[in-house]
Amino acid sequence: MIVRRIYYFLSYVCLPLVLLLGFFWPPAHWLLVLLVPYAIIGLYDILTTKHNVLNNYPVLGHFRYMLEFVSPEIRQYFVETNESGRPYNRIVRGLVYSRAKGQMDTQAFGTQYDINEVGYHRANHSLAPKHVDESELRVMLGGPQCTQPYSASRLNVSAMSFGALSANAIRALNGGAKDGGFAHNTGEGGLSPHHLAEGGDIIWQIGTGYFGCRTPEGGFDKDKFAYKAAKDVVKAIEIKLSQGAKPAHGGVLPAAKVDAEIAEIRGVPEHQDVISPPTHSGFEGPSGLMHFVQHLREMSGGKPVGFKLCIGNPSEFMSICKAMLETGILPDFITIDGSEGGTGAAPVEFTNRLGMPLNEALIFANNCLRGVGLRDKIRIICAGKVATGYDMVEKFALGADMCNAARAMMFAVGCIQALHCNTNRCPSGVATQDPVRGRAVNIPQKRQRVHRYHDATLESFRELLGAMGKEKVSELHPRDILRRTADEHERTYGELYTYLKDGALLADVVPEEFAADWKRASVSRF
Secondary structure, eight states, X not given: OXXXXXXXXXXXXXXXXXXXXXXXXXXXXXXXXXXXXXXXXXHHHHHOOSOHXXXXXXXXXXXHHHHHHHHHHHIIIIISOTTTOSSSOHHHHHHHHHHHHTOOOOOSXXXXXXXTSTTOEEEOOOSSOOOOOGGGGEEEEOOTTOSSOEEXXXXXXXXXXXXXXXXXXXXXXXXXXXXXXXXXXXXXXXXXXXXXXXXXXXXXXXXXXXXXXXXXXXXXXXXXXXXXXXXXXXXXXXXXXXXXXXXXXOOEEOGGGOOHHHHHHHTOOTTSOEEOOSSOSSXXXXXXXXXXXXXXXXXXXXXXXXXXXXXXXXXXXXXXXXXXXXXXXXXXXXXXXXXXXXXXXXXXXXXXXXXXXXXXXXXXXXXHHHHTXXXXXXXXXXXXXXXXXXXXXXXXXXTOSEEEEXXXXXXHTTOXXXXXXXXXXXXXXXXXXXXXXXXXXXXXXXXXXXXXXXXXXXXXXXXXHHHTTOSSGGGOOGGGEEEEOTTSOEEEHHHHSOOOXXXXXXXXXOOHHHHHHHHHXXXXXX
């Protein structure tokens, strides 16, 4: 190896020569500033067995690891194009930043997307645009069994826990929700003091770890739940069954983020990984879920109660639908999380390979609820890469009633998509428990940005809806969204998928595409 030979030559030949030369010409000793560290580092590299590269390329091999360390930033700032970044490209990030700051959000010179690319989505405009009333920007959350319905914005803050996000980030999000009149989902980490500090409306999420209403053994504590659910600021309760970014896997909070405050709020040991169980211990099976929904609704004084899941096996969601029919208990809402949803930390294979994408999941959930004749009694909330007004148009056309945004709201408070959420070293102070980093989130300033982003995105949605010739959200249909397919044609979602009529799953002959899963569905087990 030539690099090793260079190391041996510089360390065992040049170093002694410099020492000897220094006796005759003292300034030569300045070369030792370079040669001595070089010799020590190289000796360590040759003797160590941790890194093959360093063993073969002493000293010089360190540059490889230095470049690898900064490669995500190099790609983001110098390599990726405006439309190629992941999970969110620069076009979307820039749009969110502009709207959050109240800056100009227009674009010059035309689209930067390849509109002929397979998978490209678009909608058709109308030559008779309509005015969309502002009342269409809100929807009532609460079904026939709810006594305290909640008038919700069509766009809300999706589930993000204190612990995953810093205290200042949580307060900025909640303050923005307060100012803009929309809701803030707590995430499964529990109802923390930071969620309550600014007075914004809360959707309290109850996960498998029951944080915030947890017994010392990790079970569900009904007394703690009833006390917190009675707070006026808590407008709805969401039972988390699964999450798009890590379906069938409990939530993960790395030990580096579990400080004394987090441990006290969640009721867990300090400085240890907090991994929620993959399933709930408070109920069993689909019928158990329905009774748990009713139990929480009664203990909360009749507030809206629903559940969140990423759809996996189709028969399991159908099992829940059968349980609704058998028990007569209906959730007030169902939150559908797509597999493209985000998270602070998750196993790579779970994020990349499990779960149904949001568009397909929305279509399937709508089919099931229509098939059992319950769609008009249950709201559907969607989550998973919703960031723009067009995203909202698309999701509503496929069946959603409301949208939740997480990462877009993080951009509004200063997230730069550094992808360090799981390290506790978030450079923007948004996804960290480091108090020094977290102070970078200026609460008064960032709450204004959250508010502005929310309002500007809703206004964009309203303009798009009117441009399509619609006056109401209910007029949107899957045929309004077109997708370019591999045969160089466009197909509407109305053409690409089968859509069930009301009560179709209750008929004597179930449509063939759904028959096998419907037969497998059971109210007693998932």
